[in-house]
Each structure stands twice: as structure tokens, then as C-alpha cells.
Amino acid sequence: MKKTYALVGTGGRAEFFYGALAADFKDSSKLIAFCDSNETRMGYANELLQTKYEHEAVAVYRAEQFESMIQSEQPDVVIVTTVDRTHHTYIIKALELGCDVITEKPMTVDEEKCRQIMDAIDRTGRNVRVTFNYRYAPHNTKIREIIKSGVLGEVYSVNFEWALDTQHGADYFRRWHRDKRNSGGLLVHKSTHHFDLVNFWLGTFPETVYAAGGLRFYGKENAEERGVTRFYQRAHGSGAAKSDPFAIQLAENPHLKAMYLDAEAEDGYQRDQSVFGDGISIEDTLGVLVTYKNKAILNYSLNAYLPWEGYLVSFNGSKGRMEVKVREQSYINSGGNKQEEGSIEEKSIVILPMFGAPYEIDVSETEGGHGGGDPELLRDLFGEPRDDEFHRAASHIDGAMSILTGIAGNHSLKTGEAVKIDSLIQWKKA
Incomplete structure (x- = not known):
């Protein structure tokens, strides 16, 4: 019997999911409904379904009809790809009405909304998946494998620099993300990927966060x-x-x-606002220091106006060092060139033993965005369950611990003080 899906929020990220359901997983899955506050946008999503994916149009419901949609259509799973600040509303309602949830990152934007989601999961016993596609990129999985193998010994510190160029980085300052109330700023909306990678790589969770930064280039x-x-x-x-x-x-x-x-x-939503206009309340230059429960430390930076797109990360351990460089294809979100989003232009992983010659680790990429990570994520979400020794499927706990690093960072930006993660939220972690 096919598993049924309804999707709420038919903006730029939605096609990643409904396109996969319509094209690659139609034998085991069925997309049955769209929900959005904008009927024109839903109509365009249905047009793409029919013309691009040769799929029949699905039922459409306005945002205020979300509960009616679930009661009428009875989907097994609700996919949430709305504006970040509304994620919690749809996640919680879907759980309470008996659905499991797949949510786009970040799971939500502040600790109160996070607490409400965690309480709803405990109360309903339903499942929430957070879509961290970077975990599935072959080079990121390889980093986890290398650390787990013990080649570096115990990892004591991580230096992680993420660069967004003037095409991709600027795009956050044109659209709804520019208002921190909508997105939590880049420390939540974008860096949730990066903080999750560190949690995934090291197999631990954050403990204390200190952040500095501001709007230095745009605005x-x-x-x-x-x-x-x-x-x-x-x-x-x-x-x-x-x-x-x-x-x-x-x-x-x-x-x-x-x-x-x-x-x-x-x-009235304007997708093309000036990056040097009024109303920008997010930062473009950020530095974060994180300590982890296993006593490792992270020195992290994010800049959104650089001539280069990608990341540099190094791991310092008791037996040596690992240096990683990944250059990505830049893109504009929902710009109509989906096949290029996050594609890898250059990558290297170098191991430097404490005593011995450095050597490079070869990692083969596959077809699809993020070096083949996007198709792997979609198979994990919509395909047959498979054993995964690296446990890349991200739970609500993973989703919470990644955003809480950014949320703590936002508090630190305001106060100038380090913030304890446990001061923000308490929940059952079993």
C-alpha cells in the first residue's frame, strides 16, 4: 500500500520533495495535497507536477484549511516547507492529528517553539524527521567514517569556515530570511546545517556557545x-x-x-528586495565558539559576501590532523536550475598523521546535488528502509541540537555572554 503525503508551503524548496515523490518514488508513495497561503503559487506547483513530472494535479487547500486538509485527505506524512517561523505550527498540528512529519531545516527558530515541538512529539508519540542533506554527501559521510575509525585519535578541536559568495549569500538578504523573526538569522537558518555536521562528525552535542558578529556588508x-x-x-x-x-x-x-x-x-511578498535596503535584521558576518559535551571545541565562522563558495574545516586530534576543502557550485534558491544546487566543483580530504607523511583520501561523488547527497537523502525519506552504519537519518533530537547552537548564538550576540544550551530547553532525550 502506498504511503500518502501532503505538503504545506509550495515555495522554492518544495519542489525538491514533491518532484521526487512524483518522479522517483511514485511506485511506493503518493502525493495527495498541497497547502499554502498563496493560491497562485499552489497553482504553479500543480502546473509543474503535470508538465514537468507528468503527475496528476493534487488537491489544494489554503493555509487556514490545514487541519481540514488532514481530516479530509488523511495523509500518512506531512512535509513542511513553509517560512521557518511557521514550521512549529504545522509540525504540531500534524502530529496532533495523527501524522508523521518531514520538515525542512531549521526545525524552528527559537527555544520556545522548539520546546513546543518536543512536547508535542512526547505527547503524541509520532515521528519527526529533519532533512539534513549535507550528512549524506559522500565526503561528509567519509569524514564521519575517518573520525570514527580512530585515525585522528580523540578530536580536541575543530576549525570550520563556511563561505557564501555574492550570488548565494546575497540571496538571503533579498527575501524573507532578511527578517530575523522569520528565519532566526543565518546562525539558525543556514548554520543549522553546519552545526549538525559537527554533531554528526564528532558524535556529541553542544554544551556552551559564544558568538560575535553583525551586519557588516549588506544593509x-x-x-x-x-x-x-x-x-x-x-x-x-x-x-x-x-x-x-x-x-x-x-x-x-x-x-x-x-x-x-x-x-x-x-x-505582497517581494522576492527581489535590495540587499542594501531597509528592513534587514540578520547578520552577514559571524564567529562562534562552541564547547561540546565530549570536551571538544569548535571555532566557526560564516561570511555571506565572499568571492568563493564552500567550506574549509580542520580537525585536530591526539594522533594527527585532518584538513578538508570543499568548493561548491553557487546558486540562487528556486532559480530554476535545481540540478546545480550544491554540486561539488572541488574537494580534498588530507590526513596529517602526528608521525608520518600526509596522504589524501579519495572520495567518489555520484549524480545529484551535494555530491550525490540529495538523492541519498530522498531515498532515505521515501524509499525502502535500509541499514546505515553512520545513522545519517536526522531525528527531532538532531534537529533541536543543531538549531539550539544557533539560538544560543543569537542570545550571545545580544548579551555578549556565553550561553549554556541546557539553560534554553530541557526535554526527555531517550
Whole structure:
């Protein structure tokens, strides 16, 4: 019998899931409904289902009809790909109405909403999966394997630098993510991937977090320093935006036009706001120091305006050091070039034994985004269950512990003090 799915939130990330259900897992799964606050956007999702994936249109429900959708359609699983600040609402309602949940990262944006989700899981006994596709990238799995093998001995410290370039990084400052109330800022929305990787690699959870940073490059307050002399709030219809390399032209991209520009009349959401405009409350320059329950420490940085996209990470252990470099293909979210998102342009993993010659570890990539990690995640979500010695499937506990690092970082940014994770939330971890 096919497992049935309903999806809430048909924006840029949704196609990753409904496209897979319609094309690759149609023999074992059935997509039955969309739910969104914007009917135009739902209509476009149904159009893609029919024209791109040769799938029949599914039932559509407005956001306020979410509970009615579940009662009428009775899906086995609800997929949540809405704006981050609303994740908890749909997760909790779905659990209480008897569904399991697959949620896009981050699971939510603050500790109170996280606590509500954890309480709902305990209360209902239902299952929540968080979609950390980076765990499944072959090179990231290999890092976990190497550390687990003991080649490095006990890992004492990690240096982790993540670079977003002026295409991908700037995109967070054009759209709803620019308001920290929506996204929790990059420490929650983006860094949840990276903090989860460290938890996954080291097999531990964070204990104390200290963060520093701010809005140093983007924003109206930095416009003059960047040489911006003609102000505009959004690119569409602006002459000033025509010569701005940071502007995105929705009308020139059929996919973006159909998904966002054509849908504006319903909710007023503007996907193409100026990265040097008003209303940006998130940071673009961040540094975080984390201590872990196994006594390891992490020195982490994130910058969202660099000429290079990817990450550098090094592990220092009692038997040696590991150095990793990964360069990724930059992209604009939901820009219509899904096959390129997160594809790997360059990677290297080098082991430096304490006594001995350095050597490189070869890792084969496969087809699909993030070096083949995206298809692996989708198979894990929608395919037949398989044994996984690395336990890459992320639970609600994993989802909570990754966002709590960023949430603690946000508190630290405000107070200038280190924050204990256990001061934010307590729950049953069994």
C-alpha cells in the first residue's frame, strides 16, 4: 500500500520533495495535497507536477484549511516547507492529528517553539524527521567514517569556515530570511546545517556557545561604503537595479516570475528586495565558539559576501590532523536550475598523521546535488528502509541540537555572554 503525503508551503524548496515523490518514488508513495497561503503559487506547483513530472494535479487547500486538509485527505506524512517561523505550527498540528512529519531545516527558530515541538512529539508519540542533506554527501559521510575509525585519535578541536559568495549569500538578504523573526538569522537558518555536521562528525552535542558578529556588508547602513548611490527597495520596476550586480530580475526568469512575481498580488511578498535596503535584521558576518559535551571545541565562522563558495574545516586530534576543502557550485534558491544546487566543483580530504607523511583520501561523488547527497537523502525519506552504519537519518533530537547552537548564538550576540544550551530547553532525550 502506498504511503500518502501532503505538503504545506509550495515555495522554492518544495519542489525538491514533491518532484521526487512524483518522479522517483511514485511506485511506493503518493502525493495527495498541497497547502499554502498563496493560491497562485499552489497553482504553479500543480502546473509543474503535470508538465514537468507528468503527475496528476493534487488537491489544494489554503493555509487556514490545514487541519481540514488532514481530516479530509488523511495523509500518512506531512512535509513542511513553509517560512521557518511557521514550521512549529504545522509540525504540531500534524502530529496532533495523527501524522508523521518531514520538515525542512531549521526545525524552528527559537527555544520556545522548539520546546513546543518536543512536547508535542512526547505527547503524541509520532515521528519527526529533519532533512539534513549535507550528512549524506559522500565526503561528509567519509569524514564521519575517518573520525570514527580512530585515525585522528580523540578530536580536541575543530576549525570550520563556511563561505557564501555574492550570488548565494546575497540571496538571503533579498527575501524573507532578511527578517530575523522569520528565519532566526543565518546562525539558525543556514548554520543549522553546519552545526549538525559537527554533531554528526564528532558524535556529541553542544554544551556552551559564544558568538560575535553583525551586519557588516549588506544593509542600508553599509550602502555608502559599498558605493551604492541610488537607493531602491526592490528590483522589479527599478531603473537603479538594472546596473546593480546584487539585484535579481524576477521578470527575466520564467520560473521565478511564475513562483513569485505573478503571486505577489495575493500576499505582497517581494522576492527581489535590495540587499542594501531597509528592513534587514540578520547578520552577514559571524564567529562562534562552541564547547561540546565530549570536551571538544569548535571555532566557526560564516561570511555571506565572499568571492568563493564552500567550506574549509580542520580537525585536530591526539594522533594527527585532518584538513578538508570543499568548493561548491553557487546558486540562487528556486532559480530554476535545481540540478546545480550544491554540486561539488572541488574537494580534498588530507590526513596529517602526528608521525608520518600526509596522504589524501579519495572520495567518489555520484549524480545529484551535494555530491550525490540529495538523492541519498530522498531515498532515505521515501524509499525502502535500509541499514546505515553512520545513522545519517536526522531525528527531532538532531534537529533541536543543531538549531539550539544557533539560538544560543543569537542570545550571545545580544548579551555578549556565553550561553549554556541546557539553560534554553530541557526535554526527555531517550
